[in-house]
Amino acid sequence: MAAIWFAKLGINARIIDKRGTKIFTGQADGLQPRALEVFNSFGFAHRPLKEASVGFESCYYEPDANGDIHKVARKVEGVVGISRFNGSVIHQGRIEQWFTDVIDEFSGNTLKVERPFLPESLVVDESKIQDQSAYPITVTVKKLSDQDAAPDQFGHKLENGLYRQFAGDQEREFVTPPESREIIHAKYVLGTDGAHSWVRKQLGIVPEGESTDYIWGVLDIVPITNLPDIRKRCAIHSVSDGSIMIIPREGDIVRFYIQLNEAPREPEDGSAAAGTKSRVDRSKITPESILETARKILHPYTLDVAETHWFTGYHIGQRVAPKFEKWERVFIAGDACHTHSPKAGQGMNISMMDTFNLAWKVAHVVQGKASPAILSTYEEERRQVAKDLIDYDFKLSRLFSGKPGTGGEEGTISTDEFRDFIDKGSAFTTGCTVDYGASVLVSKPAREDSEVKYASPLATELFVGRRFPDNRLVMQCDGRPWFIHDKMPSDGRWRLIDFCGDFKSSPALAAQLVAVGDYFSSPESFIARYTPAGERVDSVIELILVHASDADNVEWDDFPLAFRPRDSRRVMDYWKIYGDMESLHGGTGEGYEKLGIRRDVGALVVVRPDGYVSMVTTPDVAGVNEVAKFFEGFFIPVAEQSTYM
Amino acid sequence: MAAIWFAKLGINARIIDKRGTKIFTGQADGLQPRALEVFNSFGFAHRPLKEASVGFESCYYEPDANGDIHKVARKVEGVVGISRFNGSVIHQGRIEQWFTDVIDEFSGNTLKVERPFLPESLVVDESKIQDQSAYPITVTVKKLSDQDAAPDQFGHKLENGLYRQFAGDQEREFVTPPESREIIHAKYVLGTDGAHSWVRKQLGIVPEGESTDYIWGVLDIVPITNLPDIRKRCAIHSVSDGSIMIIPREGDIVRFYIQLNEAPREPEDGSAAAGTKSRVDRSKITPESILETARKILHPYTLDVAETHWFTGYHIGQRVAPKFEKWERVFIAGDACHTHSPKAGQGMNISMMDTFNLAWKVAHVVQGKASPAILSTYEEERRQVAKDLIDYDFKLSRLFSGKPGTGGEEGTISTDEFRDFIDKGSAFTTGCTVDYGASVLVSKPAREDSEVKYASPLATELFVGRRFPDNRLVMQCDGRPWFIHDKMPSDGRWRLIDFCGDFKSSPALAAQLVAVGDYFSSPESFIARYTPAGERVDSVIELILVHASDADNVEWDDFPLAFRPRDSRRVMDYWKIYGDMESLHGGTGEGYEKLGIRRDVGALVVVRPDGYVSMVTTPDVAGVNEVAKFFEGFFIPVAEQSTYM
Known part of the structure; x- marks a missing residue:
């Protein structure tokens, strides 16, 4: 994700991976x-839309009086209307392929994953970290042979997750000498190197948290079953054999998360925390043993396997790093920052969103556009x-691993509470309600409680610090309805949206x-101040207008030229003015209402x-001056910029 | 389009083109x-959706009392709700690129346009035309040098349409000898070689129709103008300088169709029909001369040009071939079959639809699945x-080329009639109302009048002979809403849809x-009869179920196994059963009503x-027997098939 940003924004970057190949199946x-x-x-959401399985419904199964599981509820999956997209599922190899394709496209095939490269040392010259033109970081990497890059896989023929990827500082005898060593001088290093992060170790950061007793297995299979809801997401609690989560996948594949109550464990070595059992011996987990457990839980439904694509086993734990940089x-x-169980489908997503949050900020600083002060907002x-x-x-x-009951009996959990928890948490798991706190990049009152969302009285349903919600608006010049997100691509630009009301x-x-x-x-505008000479006026901050006047009552010439500027060839920009009105083809309008903006007041929004x-x-000159002050907090005027790239 | 079909269906085909290169700009x-x-x-509609300009509104301009044009109407473009897609505009080179990309994808990069190849002779051995295993056609082609393949372009530096592509039988001195000759033996030949079709001449088919006096120019430019509706489709009639049609295009490009009242003409050679002027001398048309005329028509609005991408000029005429084969x-x-003026945006579309209609039929016959009797339905x-x-x-x-007025005065047309004609014709120009007559492939009463559409009383809004309309339905197994068109790809299969009602x-x-x-x-089913042994049961005819029962009242096991069959590995097919019900995420339902099917009666539909x-x-065994009889009209049972490929 960081590399997509850097490719898109033209930042000189390298991607170093110790794996010998991309992922082909399984995983997240x-x-x-x-x-x-x-x-x-x-620009690549059409690929999951075509290829992935999309979740719309979920079912809950619990034991009946005889101990057989049966369906107790059919519910909506996700949150209706929160996004144009619904949660989708496909193996990580495919997702990696989309990423490398879009990196190729944006970088003109110049930015590639370099592999297998193992980092050996990371040294920072602290005397240079204030100097934006310096390269304070020195990283030594060595190229491995494919043989050495292959992780220790635990004796199964099938692709699976049962390996320990070796870390850079780990004792390991290499079969062949490293093919080559290279010293890289860098301004920034991003360690996106997993739960056993080598970069994290170099920083001396130790994750905090704990393990549990719960052990689960994962099976990616083409099932043969008479469970009627096999193509819906299912949460299944059995009386005492454990629980299953079913996630239908692309094609005929289904992922099963299966609780393993009787998993083989490693011998005690004293490292386990008091009160917990020793770690599961993952090398003893086989697809057959997982399947056997699944069959017990699913009784009276049957389960056979036509194809096995991938499997793994894991010990549930939750850890978070105290520092991210x-x-x-x-x-x-x-x-590298956070590890937890996979069942909420959050690991890969939140990881991608980490660098989606970080990389444009690094790019801003590298490009000399913004003060390094913005970088602290990442952590x-x-x-x-x-x-x-x-x-x-x-x-x-x-709740998922507990025995089903009312929660009253010793050692049981309340399945009502379980379903209720998933309902309430579903907004969180969409990722659309992430709410960033007050900072140099988010202008709102500071709050202690991260769960309290903030909206201005000018836009009571538009929460500052959250993602600008999608909505369909009508392009004024040609009447075409657009999802506004489609006109706000991730291209490094800020956007200033003037909801000017029914003017x-x-x-x-x-x-x-x-x-x-x-x-x-005017040449005194802050947009002019931050836009390099010779570049398009919208190249740093894009000015957008969303009016609320009646379509039959408004003509193109009614709009100030600032919102429809002509370029150096006198060609007009027709693409910045929208109407919150009914399209002649239907399906639009009420955008103001959805954001809680009054048509007789309006609002000015920075995205x-x-x-x-x-x-x-406010959508007036006073508001514009407030925005100017906000940008002064971190933007560097062109006159003061130097280029370091 | 024929090649896309052949690539998709695995038919051994070759594409011979006398052009040296693909089209890069302009044209349709x-x-x-x-x-x-x-x-x-x-599978490639996402490409126009991303790249093309899409039409939603159109404006009409007419002269006011002073003779200045002004807007008289703003109207919806196209027909609301007739399709998921709206008319879109982008240069032909891009469209050709999508086509070659999808041909590459379907054919595994084996089917390519071979160019420049000029056909020299086409000979048919009539004694073999009844023999489906024979190759009765012999075509000789010669490979040209790029120099020879270049058409005579009329002295402009800009790419334009002002050339005459030479025909195969035309006298022409080649600069270099043909690089090679090849003799091709074919079962079928499709001549998609344009208005001056060489193939048509070999068949001795002479198009019928006539020319008009109207001469128009085309300019693809990035305009600099103060016409407020430049990004909408505009039809503009001036008092006496002629008319303009404006078609906004991809990016900042706009296409102008401009009537040229004073175009230079070729000297009379007696070939012009009585009462018409001689042909326009297209070599004299320049972008400057077209622009000059445009400026007169647009007065008082101004027009300058930032970039010119393409231009051409043409003489309006309408011709259709009496035979298509x-x-x-x-x-x-x-x-090769029909030529006319380009302004209705129909030429490329109807041409693509010709071979979309033909090629799957040829494939059926070549594959030995169907009787050659189906081929006569093409013409x-x-x-x-x-x-x-x-x-x-x-x-x-x-109407477009006439002087504006009420139609009452001599030599004028009624602009009211013009607008009304476009309104009424807009369904036709969407291409969605094409209505095929009764034949071995369309079971309905024969009618004289092609404009009378036919629907069964069982499905009063589903017109037999027209394309099955799109609609969102809910996939029963997982609750995902689908546009049903997305589940009916062009893959050569027939579809039998059982609207079984609220069973x-x-x-x-x-x-x-x-x-x-x-x-x-049962093994006696006609689907079994037409499906080769060892192939999936849905490989020739796909059986689909659309029920109308309440989602909360229906379970997976309620459906007969014929609609959810297991394959040879016992893996169930979950993807054939839909509910016409509200999705838990909204936006579906009422599919029965849209087709005029009663939920207490149902219908059985062949697509x-x-x-x-x-x-x-009817959706009962009697109906199934009727369908069986329909298929007997042309399908060849597997037992009687031989393979000719």
Whole structure:
């Protein structure tokens, strides 16, 4: 995800991977709606839409009086209307392929994953970390042979997750000498190197958290079964054989998460925390043993296997790193920052969103556009998400792994509480309600409680710090309805959206619009201040207008030229003005209402390059001045920029 | 389009083109909704959706009392709700690129356009035309040098349409000798070689029709203008300087069709029909001269040009070939069959639909699945469309080219009639109302008048001979809403859709459903009769069920196994059963009502591989027997098939 950003923004980057190949199957498979929105912002959401399984319904099975499982509820999957996209599922290999394809496209085939490369050392010259033109970080990497890069796989012929990827500082005898060594000088390093992160170790960061007793297996199979809801997401609690989660996948594949009450364990070595059992001996887990357990849980339904694609086993634990970076130069992201159980489908998603949050900020600083002060928002914003995730997973995994009951009896959990918890948590798992706190990039009152969302009285349903919600608006010049997200691609630009209201019915609003237009047409405008000479006026901050006047009552010439500027060839830009009106083909309108903006008042909204709302203020010159002040907090005027690239 | 079909269906085909290169710009640019539906059926509709300009509104400009043009109407473009897609516009080079990409994908990079190849002779051995295993056609082709393949372009530096592509039988001195000659033995030949079709000449077919006096120019430019509706489709009549049609295109490009009242003409050579002027001398047309005329018509609005991409000039005429094939072995399609003016945006579309209609039929015969009797339906079905198009274009071009007025004054046309004609014709120009007559492939009463549409009383809004309309239905197994078109790809299969009604509320309907299921589960089923041993049961005819029972009242086991068969590995097919019900995420339901099918009666519908409705009958065993009889009309049972490929 970081590489997509860097390819898109033209940042000189390298991708170093110790794996010898991409992933081909298995692993993470769930794409939450917010991840799909982000894919869409990079132009490849049509690929999951075509290829993935999409979740719309879920079913709950519990034991009846005879101890046989039976369906107790059919529910909506996800949150209706929260996003244009629904949670989708496909194996990680396919997702990696989309990523490498889009990196190729954006970089003109110049940015590639370099593998297998093992990092050997990371040294930071602390005397240079304030110098934006310096390369304070030195990383030594060595190229491995394919043989050495292959992880220790535990004696199964099938592809599976039962291996320990070796870490860079781990004792290991290489069969062949490294083919080559290279010294890389870098301004920034992002460690996206997994739960056993080598980069994290170099920073001396130790994750905090704990393990549980719960052991689960995963089977990706083409099932032969008479369970009627096999193509819906199912949560199944048996009396005493454990629980199953069913996630239908692309094609005929289904993923089963299966609780393994009787998993083989490693001998005690004293490392396990008091009160917990020793670690599961993952090398003893086989697809057959997992399947055997699944059959017990599913009784009276039957389960056979036509194809096995992948399997693994894991011990549930929740850990989060106390720090996500050091010197604002070396960052960690993804599993390097947070590990937890996979069943909420959050791991890959939240990991992708980590670097989606970080990389444009690094790019801004590298490009000399913004002060390095923005980099501290990465840890502030993403560590809160990680903590929320860990809390969520802690509760979910206990409810999922517990024996079904009312919660009253010793050692049981309440299945009512379980279903209720999933219902309430489903907004969280869509990824669309992530809420960033007040910072130099998010202008809102500071709050202690991260769960309290903030909206300006000007836009009561538009939450500052959350992603700007999607909605269909009508392009003024040609009447085409657009999902506004499709016109806000991830291209590094900030967006300033003037909801100018129904200016054709209000002389006051009309005068405000003229004044705002005059401001942005003047050479003193802050947009001019931050836009390099010779570049398009919208290349750093894009000015967008969303009016609320009646389509039959508004003509193209009614809009100030600031919103429809001509370029150096005198060609007009027709693509910045929208009407919140009914399209002649239907299906639009009520955009103001959805955001809680009054048509007789309006609002001015600042949206970050990653689509999150920075600020809401009044759509007048006073509001524009507030926005100017906000940008002064981190933007560097062109006159003061130097280029370091 | 024929090559896409052949690539998809694995038919051994070659594509011979005398052009040295693909098209890069200009030419045809309009994609009607039906063409986009067909692109979608081949899996590439996301490309126009991303890249093309899409039409939603149109404006009409007419002279005011001072002779200045002004807007008189803003109207919806296209027909609301007729298709998921709206008419879209992009240059032909891009469309050709999508086509070659999808041909590559379907054929595994084996089917390529071979160019530049010029055909020299076409000989048919009439003694062999009844023999389906023979190759009765011999075509000789010669490979040209790139220099020789380049058409005579009329002295402009810009790419334009002002050339005469040389025909194979035309006297022409080649600069270099042909690089090689090749003799090709073929079962079938499709001549899709344009208005001056060489193949058509070999068949001795002479197009019928006439030319008009109207001469128009085309300019593809990035305009600099103050015309406010430049990004909408505009029809503009000036007092006496002629008319303009504006078609906004991809990016900032706009296409202008500009009437040229004072175009330079060729000297009289007596070839012009009585009463018409001589042909326009296209070599004298320049972008500057076209622009000059455009400026007069647009007054008082101004027009300058930032970029010119392409231009051309043409003489309006309407011609249609009396025959579209000979021996049911050599066919012509596209401009080889019908030529007319481009302004209705029909030429490329109807040409694509010609071979979309033809090629699957040829494939059926080549594969030994169907009797050659189905091939005569090509001319029957497509010549009617061509005639309707010619009639439409005849009226439209006269109304567009006429002087504006009330129609009462001598030499004027009624602009009210013009707008009314476009309104009424807009369904025709979407391509979605094409209506094929009764034939071996379309079971309905024969009618004289092609404009009278036929629906069975069982499905009063589903017209037999028209394309099966799109609608969202809910996949029973997982609750996912689908546009049904997305589940009916162009893959050569027939589809039999059982609208079994609300079978959970009606014992009679339930019994019918069981009986129909029993029929298709038996080895005597006609599907079994036409499906080769060892192939999937749905490989020739796909059986689909659309029920109308309440989602909360129906379980997976309620459906007969014929609609959810297990394959040889015992893996169940979950993807054939839909509910016409509200999705838990909204936006579905009322599919029965849209088709005029009663939930307490149901219907059985046969859909051809190209998506057109063949037949509507009762959803019971009597109906199934009727369908069996329909298929007996042309399908060849596997037991009697031989393979000729």
